[in-house]
Amino acid sequence: MSEQKKITVNKKAFHNYEIIEKYEAGMALVGSEIKSIREGKVNLKDSYVEIRAGEAFLLNAHISAYSNASYNNHEPERVRKLLLHKRELLKLDKKVRTKGMSIIPLRMYFNPKGKVKIEISLAKGKRVYEKKQKIKDRDIKRDVDREMKSYR
16 A cells, blocks of 8 residues: 655644644545645644534635636635544543643645545644744754764
8 A cells, every 4th residue: 555645734833832642533525625635725824623512623724725616616714524533532622621732733644545634633832932942952953963964
């Protein structure tokens, strides 16, 4: 079987959040959304997952309208239902309610069977000083690697 084909990655999520747990979910989509996703016209930048009445929904994810669709094209930022197991939903709902965490999408991809999957995560927001420290550490590591490379 082939590997997963990446559609999009939410890079801001890794900067703004500390990832605790990851889950794979399916999505309930319409035909024009699938065609637009195959063209790569997806943005997960400001999207998040909300649990309502025992079901998970993806909000603020932008899937552009398909250019070759007819008059009944999909709404680009409509609420999309996520398909998760019941025990996963209950576990996520419990943690979000008690610990003040968020559920955010990390990436969207095609699985080997050609189905669209979305990787969501239970995440905790980083403080500003944590973000600055991570950038500082990355810059120091880059400088050290550069110096080590010049001595070889």
